[in-house]
Amino acid sequence: MNMSIEEKLGVDKYLVDENNAHIEIDNTHSDIQEKMKLVNACPAGLYKLSDDGTLSFDYAGCLECGTCRILSMGKVVSKWEFPLGTMGIEYRLG
């Protein structure tokens, strides 16, 4: 059975830790290109840039791939940790 990426992600299960954001961003960072790297690279589309240059981010739905950490830790990304045990994504189709 062929499934699209969206269908595969749709069967994954997330347990969001509402009290602990495992990734945080520094929105005082003013470099739009650095922000756009995150918008373009996050496979879950969790980074969004508004017209006024403000970057919004929602850690719920994170696939824990680490791409934003590699691209931007210490720049726009100010904190990157794995969610606490049993929290985060539970893959259903590998």
Ligand code: SF4
């Ligand atoms: S770890 Fe991956 S899925 Fe999660 S926010 Fe970063 S780029 Fe997106």
